[in-house]
Amino acid sequence: MLRMPIAVVLFGIAGVASSAQQLHPPGLGERGNEASIAVDINAAGQVAGIIEEESGRQRAVLWNKRLIELGTLGGSDSFTKGINIGGDVVGSAQDSDGHWRAFVYRAGLSMRDLGTLGGGSSYGMGISRSGQAVGFADTSDGYFHAFTTGPTGDGPLVDLGTLGGNISYAAGVNTDGVIVGTAALVDGYRRAFIYRPGAGMKDLGTLGGRSSSATAVNDSGVVVGASETPDRHWHAFVHDGKKMVDLGALIGYGNSFATAINAAGHVVGSIRVGDERRSFVYRDGKMTVHPGGYGLYLVNSINAEELVIGAKYVGKKFEASTMHSAQRAVVTHGGNDMVMLIVAVLAATTGIVIYRRRYRGIVLEGANRIIRFKFPQN
Template sequence: MLRMPIAVVLLGVAGMASSAQQPHPPGLGERGNEASIAVDINAAGQVAGIIEEDSGRQRAVLWDKRLVELGTLGGSDSFTRGINIGGDVVGSAQDSDNHWRAFVFRAGLAMRDLGTLGGNSSYGMGISRSGQAVGYADTSDGYFHAFSTGRNGDGPLVDLGTLGGNISYAAGVNTDGVIVGTAALSDGYRRAFIYKPGEGMKDLGTLGGRSSGATAVNDSGVVVGTSETPDRRWHAFVHDGKKMVDLGALIGYGDSFATSINAAGHVVGSIRIGDERRSFVYRDGKMSVHPGGFGLYLVNNINAEELVIGARYVGKKFQASTMHSSQRPVVTHGGTDLVSLILVVLTGTAGIVIYRRRYRGIVMQGANRIIRFKFPQN
C-alpha cells in the first residue's frame, strides 16, 4: 500500500490568542521524513499534536512557542487527543508491556498513567478546564467502557457504564462535568449519550436511523455528533438538550460528521463524498461549506477564539492548518441554493484516495463506530 506521509502546518501563537492569530511556520519541529498532525488547540494557542517517524513510531507532542516532547509510559509510542485552557494534555501512551494507557500531561510534571477499568489498556479522549479526563478503558470481562476521572483529574477511574450493551466510550467533557460519547444498546446498536453527574447516562436518540454517536459538548450542554438517518446516511447533528437538529440536511448531500463545538455554539466538522472531504462551519444559524481546496480537508476542533484547526491536503500529503470560523465560504446554505455548489470546480483533490490507516481512526469518523480507533491491539 502506498505510504502517504502527513505533514503539518501548526499554529503556535505567542501569548493569548485572538482573532488576529497567525499560523506558526510549517511543522511541529519534525525532521527529515517525519510527519506530524495537529489534534487540538486551546484559547492560548497551545497545540496538542503527534509526530510520526518514518518507521511509523508516533510521539505525543505539545507546541507552546516551542516543541515539547511528552514522552511515553515506558513503551515506544504515544499520541494526544485534547488540551485544556491550562495546557493540560490528554492522550494515550504505551507502557513497558506495550499496552496503551490513557495519560494526562501537566507542565513540569511527568506523564501520569490514568490506569484502566480492570483490563490492560485505556485511551484518553477529552479533558475539561479543571483537568477532568474522559475516555474509554478495557474491563476485566474483555469489553471497554467509558470512564471519567475526578473533577480535578484525581482519583481512580469511574466506570460510566453503558446503555444496556457491552461497550461505551466517552469523547468529550465540559466544565460542569457533563460527558458525552457513544454506548451500545442491548441489541448492539450504538447511541450518542450524555452523562450528567448524579443523573447517569442518557440516550440522545438518532435522526431516524439505528445508530448515533456524540463527539463534543460545550459549557452550555449543547452536544454535537453524527447520526444515521432512515436512508442509512450519516448526518452531523447538534442536540440542544431538547431535540436533535439535523445539520446534514442543511448541507444536502454526502455523509457529514460534527467534530467540535465552542462556547458560542459554533459547530465544525467534515463532509465525505466518496474519496473527497469538505469542511463545514455551522455558525449563527447558517451552514457554510468549503469544498476541496478552499477549506480544511480534516477538521478536528474549534477553540473559544473561533480558530478552526485541522488539515489541508497539499502536494499528496496532509498539511495541518487553520481557518477562522467566519472565513468566507464558497457555498453558504440557508439562503443560497445548492445549484451553485454543483458549479464549483474542485481543486487539489485528484489522487486523494489513500492515507495512513492508523490516522483514519484519530481524525475521521467511521460509519460503524462513529469514531473508529485503529490502534494496535494487545
C-alpha cells in the first residue's frame, strides 16, 4: 500500500449513490497488487501519478491515453508532484547514489535532473504553464532552501532564501512566477510565504497561532494552506493578497487543511476529527463538507475543468481516480458571508513541511499525505 496514511475522502453525496469518475479502467494501468495515486491533472486530462509495487518501490508515471513510465535518474524510485498544461511533469527521482533529485520530464525527452543548491538532494514540487519548476534542495551547509528554475525551467537553481531561519520549502508557482511555500523564522517557527519576482519573500502570517504553511497559488495570486490558531488547532486558510481568511471557522470543527485551488478559485482540502478524515470543497461561495465513506479516499488536485483527482481505497490499496467538484454533500455555510470576506478563493502538494535531520530524512506532512524520504548516509 502506498505510504500515505492520512485518509482524505472527497465529494460524496450523503444519502445519494456516488461514484468517482474513473480515469479509464480503474487506476493508472497498474498490474496485480500494485497500487496507484493520481497526483495532478491538467486541463487536457493528462495525469501525473505514482504506482507502487508490492515491494514498496514507487514509480513516477504519466497517463496520457496510455501509461507512460517516466523512469528514474539511475536509482530505484521516483514520484511525480505536478503537471502543467503542456504535459511537463515535475517530481523527484533517485540517482545511482541513492540521492533524491528534482526532475522535469518533457514529452519526447528523457528525465532531466534539476541539480541542487550545493548539497546532495533536491525535490521538485510544482511547475508553471511556462515550465518554471519550484521545490527545495540541500544547500552546502546541509539545510533545505526553496528554489526556482528560470521562467522556462532552464538554468541553474535559484535559492529563494528564508524568513530569517535555516530552512524553506517551495510548494507551488503560478503563471506570473509567484511562488508559495513555507519558511522558517529566526525562532524556528514555520510561516507560509509568498515570493514575487523582484519583491522577495514575504511572511503571510497566521490565524493567531505560531506557524502556517502555504500549499498552492492560482493565477489570480490567491494563496491557500493551513495555519495554527490560538488554541493550537490547524485551520485551512485562503489569503486574498490582503488578509488571511479562516476557512476552518466556516467548517466549525476539527483540524482542516486546504490542499489545492484552481483558476476559478475553487478549493479542496481535508478535515481531521479524531481518527476520522473528512473533506471539503469551497465552491461558488459555499463550504461543503463530505463525510467519510463517499467519493475519493485521497484528494490531490483540482483542474480548470473541475476534475478532482486522487485515489479511491479498494481492496486495501489505493487506486487512482477522478471525480467532478460539483458533487454535493452537507452544506455547512452559505456563500454571501464568505464572498464578502474574499474576492477570489482557492494547493502537490504539500501541506505542513517538517524537517527532521535526526532521522536523516524529511517528513512532508500535509492534509492528505505523509511521505518520508530517506537520505543516504554520507
